[in-house]
Amino acid sequence: xxxxxxxxxxxxxxxxxxxxxxxxxxxxxxxxxxxxxxxxxxxxxxxxxxxxxxxxxxxxxxxxxxxxxxxxxxxxxxxxxxxxxxxxxxxxxxxxxxxxxxxxxxxxxxxxxxxxxxxxxxxxxxxxxxxxxxxxxxxxxxxxxxxxxxxxxxxxxxxxxxxxxxxxxxxxxxxxxxxxxxxxxxxxxxxxxxxxxxxxxxxxxxxxxxxxxxxxxxxxxxxxxxxxxxxxxxxxxxxxxxxxxxxxxxxxxxxxxxxxxxxxxxxxxxxxxxxxxxxxxxxxxxxxxxxxxxxxxxxxxxxxxxxxxxxxxxxxxxxxxxxxxxxxxxxxxxxxxxxxxxxxxxxxxxxxxxxxxxxxxxxxxxxxxxxxxxxxxxxxxxxxxxxxxxxxxxxxxxxxxxxxxxxxxxxxxxxxxxxxxxxxxxxx
Numbered sequence: 001x002x003x004x005x006x007x008x009x010x011x012x013x014x015x016x017x018x019x020x021x022x023x024x025x026x027x028x029x030x031x032x033x034x035x036x037x038x039x040x041x042x043x044x045x046x047x048x049x050x051x052x053x054x055x056x057x058x059x060x061x062x063x064x065x066x067x068x069x070x071x072x073x074x075x076x077x078x079x080x081x082x083x084x085x086x087x088x089x090x091x092x093x094x095x096x097x098x099x100x101x102x103x104x105x106x107x108x109x110x111x112x113x114x115x116x117x118x119x120x121x122x123x124x125x126x127x128x129x130x131x132x133x134x135x136x137x138x139x140x141x142x143x144x145x146x147x148x149x150x151x152x153x154x155x156x157x158x159x160x161x162x163x164x165x166x167x168x169x170x171x172x173x174x175x176x177x178x179x180x181x182x183x184x185x186x187x188x189x190x191x192x193x194x195x196x197x198x199x200x201x202x203x204x205x206x207x208x209x210x211x212x213x214x215x216x217x218x219x220x221x222x223x224x225x226x227x228x229x230x231x232x233x234x235x236x237x238x239x240x241x242x243x244x245x246x247x248x249x250x251x252x253x254x255x256x257x258x259x260x261x262x263x264x265x266x267x268x269x270x271x272x273x274x275x276x277x278x279x280x281x282x283x284x285x286x287x288x289x290x291x292x293x294x295x296x297x298x299x300x301x302x303x304x305x306x307x308x309x310x311x312x313x314x315x316x317x318x319x320x321x322x323x324x325x326x327x328x329x330x331x332x333x334x335x336x337x338x339x340x341x342x343x344x345x346x347x348x349x350x351x352x353x354x355x356x357x358x359x360x361x362x363x364x365x366x367x368x369x370x371x372x373x374x375x376x377x378x379x380x381x382x383x384x385x386x387x388x389x390x391x392x393x394x395x396x397x398x399x400x401x402x403x404x405x406x407x408x409x410x411x412x413x414x415x416x417x418x419x420x421x422x423x424x425x426x427x428x
Contacts, residue, residue: 009035011056014084019096023117025084028055029077047073055080093121097131101139108145108164112136112157133157142167234262258366312417314407315379316395319345321405327418329408331357332395336371338405339397350374357396369399380415389415 012028014021032054041047051073052060059080063069066079097118102111115132124131133156140146145167152159234242235249243250249262257269310325319342321334334342343350352372359368374397379390391414412418 009054011054012059013056014058014062022085022088023121025081026120027117029081044072044074048076051076051080088121088123090123093118093123097122098135100135102136102141104141106141107168108136108140108161111140112161129157133160136160140164231266233266236263236266253366258369260366312380312407314415315381316342316376317345317348317350323405323407325407325412325417327409327412329406330410331359331406332393332408332411333359333406334395334397335400335403335405336397337402339371350376352397355396359396359398371397371399373397378411378415380417391415 009028009031012025017024032051035054036047036050041050048071052063055063062083063076063080066083069076069079097115100115100118102108106114112132115135116128119128119132122128122131136157137146137149137155137160145164148163148167149155149160152163231238232240232242232244232247232249234247237248240246243261251260252263253260254262254264254267254269256264256267259269311322312325313320313322315321321338321342323332342348352374355370355373357370357373359370360366373394375392375394377390378393380388382388391411393411393414407417409418
């Protein structure tokens with residue numbers, strides 16, 4: 001029986017990357033020792049010869065400059081190992097470990113394997129797995145995965161790998177399913193009915209259930225190439241028709257007019273309609289691109305008997321502003337009229353900045369139009385024996401007229417207006 005032929009190793013590159021020389025040498029030596037075991041080479045001189053032969057000309061050139069290399073494998077390996085693995089500088093090794101980030105095309109298993117190789121030279125001891133866990137949490141590519149991991153009360157490296165593998169598998173499967181649906185949708189489009197142009201007579205419009213044969217294309221039936229270059233009037237992108245299932249604008253609210261089904265860049269509305277409902281109780285959502293289960297949503301109280309809601313007059317930059325106190329709200333809101341009055345007030349130093357917060361009046365499906373946000377010092381006067389108090393607060397300005405103003409929970413607590421288990425003052 002002929003001896004089994006084992007694949008040889010690639011030569012070791014001495015000059016390719018000096019920063020990772022030690023790590024690459026360790027990996028290469030491990031592969032070489034596997035090769036020796038698989039080849040059943042036990043003679044020390046033959047092991048030495050194979051080491052120098054398979055390591056390649058760059059290593060051979062280095063070996064010729066070394067002294068006291070002996071005549072067996074152990075002596076040769078000891079000299080080469082000392083050359084390629086100089087004394088470790090632990091702070092530098094740990095720096096290299098902390099700089100390791102996950103590539104977009106790298107799976108979590110591959111990334112963790114790379115971290116395990118790097119951590120071997122960091123001397124973390126029994127803390128190695130915890131350091132890898134922390135590195136993955138901070139440097140993983142997927143923000144969605146990071147948010148998912150932060151929900152775990154007990155987070156270990158094994159838990160990270162289990163969750164990451166599940167998410168990666170679900171993404172792959174979803175892409176296959178969505179790709180199949182897109183293919184079916186394209187097939188349906190290819191067999192869609194075409195409308196025959198209206199003639200000059202009073203005949204009714206006719207429908208054709210078949211495409212014209214390879215004859216010249218009619219002007220009212222664009223080719224697939226023209227369709228792929230025509231922009232969708234809901235999202236502005238090409239490659240699909242409006243209202244198609246793959247259109248990214250489906251069920252999305254326009255930032256210009258507030259209506260669903262299109263983006264603001266293709267919106268044809270002249271201006272955003274004013275919303276007449278008063279801002280009493282609101283709902284806040286983060287403006288991100290993650291799935292619904294990753295979206296932070298704050299539901300507020302039911303606006304029943306709103307006239308009984310507690311109110312107070314606050315002072316902002318020398319201007320008195322009546323506000324409604326809502327212990328369930330997480331933001332403070334001013335309407336446009338109040339902001340204009342404050343902006344033209346005696347102590348105007350306000351600078352309005354952009355805000356990504358989306359505000360929803362109770363039960364609404366479209367967000368309120370947000371003009372921006374600003375920070376200001378809020379003061380309440382001394383009432384009923386209580387001392388005056390003040391605190392810094394952030395206000396969201398909505399583009400609605402006379403819709404009212406709202407003071408959220410954190411500021412009411414900071415001003416001493418809301419106390420858990422004690423009296424709630426009502427200012428008129």
